[in-house]
Amino acid sequence: MSADTAVAEAPGNWLTDLRATPATLAQWWVLTVRLIAPSIQTGEIATAILAPITFTVSFYIPLNRVMTFAGLGFSSYAQFMAPIVILQAAAFTAVSAAFRAATDAVSGLDRRFDAMPMHPLVPAAARMSSNVFRLFIGMISAVISIYVIGFRFAGGTLHTLGFLALGMLIGIAFCLGADAIGTFTRSPEATSQMLVLPPLILGMLSTGLAPAHQFPHWVQLFVRNQPVSQFAEGLRALGGDTLGKAHPVTWGLMTPPLLWIAAILAVSCYFIARQNLKRS
Numbered sequence: 001m002s003a004d005t006a007v008a009e010a011p012g013n014w015l016t017d018l019r020a021t022p023a024t025l026a027q028w029w030v031l032t033v034r035l036i037a038p039s040i041q042t043g044e045i046a047t048a049i050l051a052p053i054t055f056t057v058s059f060y061i062p063l064n065r066v067m068t069f070a071g072l073g074f075s076s077y078a079q080f081m082a083p084i085v086i087l088q089a090a091a092f093t094a095v096s097a098a099f100r101a102a103t104d105a106v107s108g109l110d111r112r113f114d115a116m117p118m119h120p121l122v123p124a125a126a127r128m129s130s131n132v133f134r135l136f137i138g139m140i141s142a143v144i145s146i147y148v149i150g151f152r153f154a155g156g157t158l159h160t161l162g163f164l165a166l167g168m169l170i171g172i173a174f175c176l177g178a179d180a181i182g183t184f185t186r187s188p189e190a191t192s193q194m195l196v197l198p199p200l201i202l203g204m205l206s207t208g209l210a211p212a213h214q215f216p217h218w219v220q221l222f223v224r225n226q227p228v229s230q231f232a233e234g235l236r237a238l239g240g241d242t243l244g245k246a247h248p249v250t251w252g253l254m255t256p257p258l259l260w261i262a263a264i265l266a267v268s269c270y271f272i273a274r275q276n277l278k279r280s
Contacts, residue, residue, distance in 0.1 A: 027118050031126030035100070036133055044096065048134045052089040052142035059084060059209060060149050067210065075243040078150035083235035084208030087228060089142040090135065090171035091199035094178035095192060097131040101182030102191040124179065124272050131175040132168075139167055155240030159249060163238035166257070170231050173261045176268040183275050199228075208232040230256040 039045055059081055067077045074080040104123065113123050143164075153160040182191045203209070205219065206228040215223050223229055234257035237247045247253055 024119055024122060027122050028125050031123060032129040035126060035130035045137055048138040049141045051092045052085055052138055052145050055088040056085050056145040056149060074245050075241050076150050079241055081209060082146040082151040082239055083232040084203060085142050085146050086167045086235060087231055089138040090174045093131060093135045093138050093171055094174035095195045097175040098178035098182035098191045098195050099188050100127055101179045102185055102188040105183050105186040127179055132172060135171040135175060152242055153239060154242045155238060159238045159240060163235055166234055166238060169261050173264040177264050180268045180271040202226060202228040206232060227260045230260055
């Protein structure tokens with residue numbers, strides 16, 4: 001089925017019918033393939049693989065020797081810093097997602113889709129599907145990278161699955177938020193620049209690379225409670241520690257990162273739906 005044929009076969013009342021009809025699913029699939037296939041040919045997938053490797057090397061080599069003597073309370077620095085590699089891989093995918101959404105908006109592609117008998121949320125759903133595909137590739141690369149430097153899952157099968165699931169959920173929340181920002185700004189260059197600094201700043205001022213007590217006293221409250229630190233602590237607990245020094249996985253520990261994810265998803269879904277439905 002061609003792209004034009006798929007988008008032409010729309011539900012009878014496409015403005016109000018939110019059900020996943022066969023025509024809507026066909027449109028979603030065609031647009032998803034349209035985004036994934038070129039990313040393989042242009043090297044975006046290779047970049048998604050190389051980015052976590054770069055993050056791992058950049059963090060581990062300069063900090064391993066220093067942090068080993070800093071009283072981490074973990075068996076190794078690799079075990080401690082693993083969550084920040086996962087988070088940076090998710091953030092990198094989100095920047096790409098924002099760029100894609102902004103490009104579709106400014107190029108007029110969204111207006112073209114609006115003129116077709118297609119539910120207005122189908123293009124956004126297709127973009128998210130391609131983002132999840134790149135995120136999955138990036139997560140595989142990130143896990144392999146941290147394993148090479150010495151990280152090991154030490155919390156059992158359920159905790160291992162929870163680690164992977166939480167990493168994917170965080171990445172999906174990041175990508176959805178980035179898609180909303182890109183759709184709103186309609187400027188690929190400005191969007192990319194806007195989203196580069198927050199992950200960098202929040203990553204450095206978090207417990208992803210160093211314990212909170214290593215920071216100046218006046219900034220420790222922010223470091224402990226900002227979302228990147230909450231995500232890192234949740235991932236670190238699920239990953240466990242070979243010497244049993246990781247925090248136990250409790251609802252008290254996992255509730256803050258889950259609430260942050262829920263908040264990002266809720267706000268992002270609202271703005272994406274509002275932006276796309278408003279055009280129709």
